[in-house]
Amino acid sequence: MKLLLFPSLVALLFQGSANACTGFAGVHDHFLPINGTFAANNQISLNSDGYGVSHFGSGAYMITDGAYQTFVVVSTEGVVVVDAPPTTGHKIQWAIGNLTSIPVRWFIYSHSHSDHAGGAYIFANQSHPQVTTISHENTASQLATAKDPHRPVPQITFNDRYNLVAGNQTLELSFPGIGHDLGNIIIYAPKQRVLMMVDQIYAGWVPFWNLAASLYVPGWIQAHDQLLAYDFDVYLGGHMGGPANRTAVEVQREYVQDLFDNCADALLESGSPENPTVDIGTISKEVLENNPSNIWAQFAVYLDAVADLCYNKTSEKWLGKLAAQDIFGFSHARTMVSSLRLDYDILGPNGVQ
Numbered sequence: 001m002k003l004l005l006f007p008s009l010v011a012l013l014f015q016g017s018a019n020a021c022t023g024f025a026g027v028h029d030h031f032l033p034i035n036g037t038f039a040a041n042n043q044i045s046l047n048s049d050g051y052g053v054s055h056f057g058s059g060a061y062m063i064t065d066g067a068y069q070t071f072v073v074v075s076t077e078g079v080v081v082v083d084a085p086p087t088t089g090h091k092i093q094w095a096i097g098n099l100t101s102i103p104v105r106w107f108i109y110s111h112s113h114s115d116h117a118g119g120a121y122i123f124a125n126q127s128h129p130q131v132t133t134i135s136h137e138n139t140a141s142q143l144a145t146a147k148d149p150h151r152p153v154p155q156i157t158f159n160d161r162y163n164l165v166a167g168n169q170t171l172e173l174s175f176p177g178i179g180h181d182l183g184n185i186i187i188y189a190p191k192q193r194v195l196m197m198v199d200q201i202y203a204g205w206v207p208f209w210n211l212a213a214s215l216y217v218p219g220w221i222q223a224h225d226q227l228l229a230y231d232f233d234v235y236l237g238g239h240m241g242g243p244a245n246r247t248a249v250e251v252q253r254e255y256v257q258d259l260f261d262n263c264a265d266a267l268l269e270s271g272s273p274e275n276p277t278v279d280i281g282t283i284s285k286e287v288l289e290n291n292p293s294n295i296w297a298q299f300a301v302y303l304d305a306v307a308d309l310c311y312n313k314t315s316e317k318w319l320g321k322l323a324a325q326d327i328f329g330f331s332h333a334r335t336m337v338s339s340l341r342l343d344y345d346i347l348g349p350n351g352v353q
């Protein structure tokens with residue numbers, strides 16, 4: 001669609017780099033291979049029933065369908081389940097049944113999104129025994145608005161912290177603030193030293209597009225440090241195969257910091273005619289010549305040129321290290337540029353005159 005609306009944009013963007021991934025990713029496109037990136041170390045094999053299980057000791061498990069993760073803790077009083085991605089769905093019940101005869105008694109929503117919680121009803125509607133459902137209060141508000149029978153409104157909600165004591169197990173739930181979602185919580189199993197925060201860290205990969213589709217980018221960035229304040233060995237991000245570790249969190253924090261710095265530099269550079277590929281004056285003149293009075297065209301080309309410079313700089317270090325920088329890296333640069341302008345007051349040539 002962009003090609004039709006803004007023909008001059010394409011020429012500008014492709015001056016940047018042959019690696020710039022700024023268009024529609026077609027089915028016949030070839031992307032950089034996973035082998036050789038950090039992601040290659042994090043694969044998990046699935047059994048013939050289509051799921052994989054990791055055991056962290058003391059009754060803590062991760063169940064995955066290869067793309068999504070569910071955290072399961074078996075206690076003397078019942079099983080605790082965190083998230084039920086619809087793609088794993090009833091396989092979670094089957095997998096738990098193969099681990100223990102103890103019934104599920106608690107279900108925790110990590111956050112509201114249906115790709116992680118769309119199978120919640122499988123547990124929430126269980127009658128023998130009944131299951132207690134828990135979430136952050138913002139998640140409960142979102143689910144009340146959604147009226148989705150697959151994601152029933154939870155019975156127990158909290159704002160800051162909630163300790164779930166289930167038989168011989170404890171899970172510490174806490175809310176670090178709005179980031180990826182309005183009520184995305186940290187789940188910590190202190191005995192097993194397992195830490196979970198969904199859609200925050202993508203071990204070995206760059207995040208899902210637009211900085212994990214986060215509602216509030218500064219909160220999502222800050223969560224990296226909030227996670228590293230915990231004492232943990234295993235990290236579960238809800239995605240991307242096997243369990244991760246502390247290093248994965250540190251690596252993504254470094255990537256995001258680089259992206260932040262490179263995008264800030266690009267915004268500052270965009271006020272100087274010395275770099276005509278991002279200079280707002282040079283770009284505006286050319287776009288308005290082709291599209292008289294079209295201010296949105298002028299601004300769209302300018303912002304994407306800034307994002308492209310940031311993307312290319314970030315790729316120099318990270319392409320081939322974190323998987324999918326070639327796929328989602330440009331979307332991250334674009335989202336970061338927007339957040340720097342609106343949330344951090346780094347406006348470059350559009351600052352106070």
Ligand SMILES: [Zn+2]
Pocket residue numbers: 111113116180181198199
């Ligand atoms: Zn999400």
